[in-house]
Amino acid sequence: MQTQEQRLLIVDDDEMFCHVLSRSLTRRGFEVVIAHDADQALTLAAQHKPTMATLDLKLENSSGLKLLPDLLAVVPHCHVVVLTGYSSIATAVEAIKLGAMNYLCKPVDADDVLTAFEREDGDPNIEVADNPPSINRITWEHIQKVLQEHDGNISATARALGMHRRTLQRKLQKRPVRR
Numbered sequence: 001m002q003t004q005e006q007r008l009l010i011v012d013d014d015e016m017f018c019h020v021l022s023r024s025l026t027r028r029g030f031e032v033v034i035a036h037d038a039d040q041a042l043t044l045a046a047q048h049k050p051t052m053a054t055l056d057l058k059l060e061n062s063s064g065l066k067l068l069p070d071l072l073a074v075v076p077h078c079h080v081v082v083l084t085g086y087s088s089i090a091t092a093v094e095a096i097k098l099g100a101m102n103y104l105c106k107p108v109d110a111d112d113v114l115t116a117f118e119r120e121d122g123d124p125n126i127e128v129a130d131n132p133p134s135i136n137r138i139t140w141e142h143i144q145k146v147l148q149e150h151d152g153n154i155s156a157t158a159r160a161l162g163m164h165r166r167t168l169q170r171k172l173q174k175r176p177v178r179r
Helices: 015-027 038-048 064-074 089-097 110-118 135-149 154-161 165-173
Strands: 007-011 031-035 052-056 079-084 102-105
Touching: 007 015, 007 038, 007 064, 015 031, 015 110, 031 038, 038 052, 038 064, 052 064, 064 079, 064 089, 079 089, 079 110, 089 102, 089 135, 102 110, 135 154, 135 165, 154 165
Parallel strands: 007 031, 007 052, 052 079, 079 102
Antiparallel strands: none
């Protein structure tokens, strides 16, 4: 019989990613449930009472950051790791402030996820980058920060940045710049 410590909720709108991660974690003894949207995640969390969850930052129709407090209200002792292909400093800080225990940039595998759950303390020995971020990366970070301040509203963010809404949408469709 599975113990409560082995219950994990995956919240992600990428069905293939969910399938691969779920299979890998199930083989390691976890009881895994999958949700593809916020409503489904809250329903499954209430039913299954997971003690661990992975939460995609950018769900199809909502933000993982908006879901995070609601999820923790349903299962307060759940350890949450936020996953994203659209990482930024602003969203990482907000995820931690809202109760996530860790924040990982995709692509990730089951080992990365399990390591993130095991690391409850910060690492003061983490390597500091030698080079400052590029202008493109700083621009991406700033757009993400302003977008977060406007609760994901593209039009309000475009007005705040002084750019056309379509230009902002094109920038947001691109993958973030690494450095």
